[in-house]
Amino acid sequence: MAFKLSAALLTLALAISSVSAAMMKRVACPGGKHTALNKACCVFFDLADELQANKFDSECAEDAHEALRLSFHDAIGFSHSGGSAAGTGADGSIMLFEATELLDPGNGGIGGAIDNLSPLLQTFDVSAGDLIQFAGAVAVSNCPGAPRLEFLAGRPNATHAAANGLVPKPEDNVNKIFARFADAGFTPNELVALLASHTVARSDTLIENRDAVPFDSTPFTFDTQVFLEVLLKGNETLPPATGEAPAQVPNPLAAQGEMRLQSDFAIAHNPETACLWQEMINNQNLMTSLFKAAMAKLSVTGQNVQKLIDCSEAVPIPKPAVGKPASFPAGTGPKLVQQSCPLPFPVLKTDPGAPTTIPECIDGSTNIDDCPS
Ligand SMILES: *[C@@H]1O[C@H](CO)[C@@H](O)[C@H](O)[C@H]1NC(C)=O
Numbered sequence: 001m002a003f004k005l006s007a008a009l010l011t012l013a014l015a016i017s018s019v020s021a022a023m024m025k026r027v028a029c030p031g032g033k034h035t036a037l038n039k040a041c042c043v044f045f046d047l048a049d050e051l052q053a054n055k056f057d058s059e060c061a062e063d064a065h066e067a068l069r070l071s072f073h074d075a076i077g078f079s080h081s082g083g084s085a086a087g088t089g090a091d092g093s094i095m096l097f098e099a100t101e102l103l104d105p106g107n108g109g110i111g112g113a114i115d116n117l118s119p120l121l122q123t124f125d126v127s128a129g130d131l132i133q134f135a136g137a138v139a140v141s142n143c144p145g146a147p148r149l150e151f152l153a154g155r156p157n158a159t160h161a162a163a164n165g166l167v168p169k170p171e172d173n174v175n176k177i178f179a180r181f182a183d184a185g186f187t188p189n190e191l192v193a194l195l196a197s198h199t200v201a202r203s204d205t206l207i208e209n210r211d212a213v214p215f216d217s218t219p220f221t222f223d224t225q226v227f228l229e230v231l232l233k234g235n236e237t238l239p240p241a242t243g244e245a246p247a248q249v250p251n252p253l254a255a256q257g258e259m260r261l262q263s264d265f266a267i268a269h270n271p272e273t274a275c276l277w278q279e280m281i282n283n284q285n286l287m288t289s290l291f292k293a294a295m296a297k298l299s300v301t302g303q304n305v306q307k308l309i310d311c312s313e314a315v316p317i318p319k320p321a322v323g324k325p326a327s328f329p330a331g332t333g334p335k336l337v338q339q340s341c342p343l344p345f346p347v348l349k350t351d352p353g354a355p356t357t358i359p360e361c362i363d364g365s366t367n368i369d370d371c372p373s
């Protein structure tokens with residue numbers, strides 16, 4: 001009896017494995033270089049090669065940062081309350097209707113990423129929405145420690161621009177930001193997860209006469225430093241509960257070249273989000289898994305996922321994490337922590353030595369104008 005049962009199970013197991021082997025059969029892609037589970041994904045293997053070779057240099061530098069940012073700015077053009085007339089989400093509208101969407105003050109500085117990527121629409125048979133989301137996923141794979149993002153293909157081209165005012169701004173009041181994200185379908189905690197992107201982010205527009213001002217001391221690695229550094233005390237007071245605030249708040253690492261967004265600061269201290277923010281500081285796995293989930297959701301905002309094809313296998317495997325836990329940058333330390341979550345603050349090391357200037361180039365040099373391209 002026992003033997004018969006296990007024989008039956010074995011037969012079943014063989015049947016299942018032959019079914020999955022058939023489903024796993026790969027097709028050769030045109031050009032002979034790649035194979036894919038679904039031939040609709042072939043174009044994305046070629047697109048990944050092109051992005052890595054000629055747009056990102058396989059690096060987590062300026063062009064990759066900007067492409068990741070673009071994936072958010074396209075997708076957030078969606079509103080449950082405004083309906084499809086207000087925007088259809090991750091649909092490529094920011095590229096197809098660039099002139100209109102760049103009028104949104106939240107889209108400041110986004111034109112460079114559009115100019116960098118839009119010529120690819122002439123050489124690859126993909127929609128603008130697929131190009132933008134795929135480029136974001138490839139871009140972040142270059143950042144050591146990043147998760148491998150999901151990529152579903154098949155977004156139709158947008159037919160109209162997203163409404164002006166849907167893109168949140170760093171000077172927006174935190175409740176306004178939460179409301180905007182709720183209207184786009186995201187909880188405050190999902191917003192915190194998306195803000196992990198600020199570990200590889202810099203601004204060209206928020207500080208006059210300065211380009212590539214980083215939001216943390218390690219802008220080329222997908223680590224948790226940003227969650228720590230946003231909590232370090234400058235000489236600021238907490239942002240006002242209502243009304244607009246300046247886009248940036250003073251920062252103890254300003255002399256090293258860093259800036260801190262008012263919105264990051266306000267979200268880090270809001271009772272609704274302060275504890276997840278703090279938990280991210282020494283939990284790389286939590287940060288990457290929540291970021292991956294939130295990006296999967298963001299990247300199909302406004303889309304019918306039943307009609308999309310999973311081409312995640314075309315996203316390059318990310319560079320491994322550098323493996324250094326979050327630490328207080330030299331010249332700072334635990335006494336500078338401004339804590340809003342009532343749970344114990346993680347115990348972290350402090351980097352030894354004198355404060356060091358944050359490099360502007362991925363090779364460690366300090367002048368953005370001299371970065372190797
Ligand atoms: C989307 O629009 C671009 C720009 O007009 C075009 O090159 C591309 O072929 C379109 N793609 C699809 C899938 O409609």
Ligand SMILES: *[C@@H]1O[C@H](CO)[C@@H](O)[C@H](O)[C@H]1NC(C)=O
Binds near residue numbers: 235250
């Ligand atoms: C405090 O912040 C102001 C601007 O908000 C700045 O001018 C001043 O230098 C800062 N002081 C210190 C000690 O950092």
